[in-house]
Ligand SMILES: Nc1ncnc2c1ncn2[C@@H]1O[C@H](COP(=O)(O)OP(=O)(O)OP(=O)(O)O)[C@@H](O)[C@H]1O
């Protein structure tokens with residue numbers, strides 16, 4: 001599938017890119033009765049208490065809930081970064097538990113782009129180095145698309161900051177570098193934990209706009225954890241979590257960013 005991802009904020013380039021939406025429409029993510037118990041000494045914390053849901057290819061799903069409700073725990077399980085205490089996760093119909101560590105790592109690197117709540121940038125590398133190494137470990141054969149990186153850099157307003165190390169960047173800049181790092185490989189699945197948590201409204205709009213465009217134009221399946229109801233409203237579906245469970249599911253408006261922010265549109269034109 002050929003799709004067009006138009007222009008940078010400097011207005012010139014147009015990108016012809018390969019869509020990532022799989023042909024069939026069986027769930028790309030299936031979570032079945034997930035539980036997670038953390039043991040810290042004698043204390044046990046039940047972080048997830050039986051979470052089940054399915055995500056279709058190309059969906060944009062927001063996960064909302066109070067602090068401590070298990071959102072990041074779910075993020076780690078869905079990304080194959082932690083094992084569930086019980087229950088199953090299928091990505092593209094493949095059960096994580098059936099894979100060896102090496103196979104699980106490969107699936108993760110090929111298919112999933114992560115935006116971590118605490119960014120997880122490597123401190124000794126520049127922002128550019130962080131993006132490049134993520135591209136390298138993804139195992140993509142073709143060289144990194146520099147024009148696409150410029151495009152991400154423009155929309156996320158980090159182009160002039162890429163030579164700096166994380167310690168020389170503001171929290172919001174680090175967050176936007178982490179988003180560029182997740183998107184540079186054009187992953188089939190984007191998992192983003194509070195991607196606007198450290199951003200002012202202008203940059204928050206730009207990030208949401210970027211995630212929404214990636215979702216719509218690349219067919220990326222996107223799961224975004226957020227505390228921000230406006231951010232959640234751009235999703236097609238919103239899952240509400242409380243005390244380790246999904247307690248409500250709503251349909252999102254999907255219109256919050258498209259209509260509203262002059263700032264994001266200006267950044268993206
Ligand atoms: N490694 C761990 N060891 C023990 N308990 C943990 C661990 N990680 C998380 N928890 C606990 O599990 C529960 C869920 O944590 P989680 O990080 O998933 O919440 P969250 O919804 O992401 O919260 P926030 O919005 O603050 O990021 C919390 O009670 C937390 O204290």
Ligand SMILES: [Mg+2]
Pocket residue numbers: 071072073117193
């Ligand atoms: Mg969290």
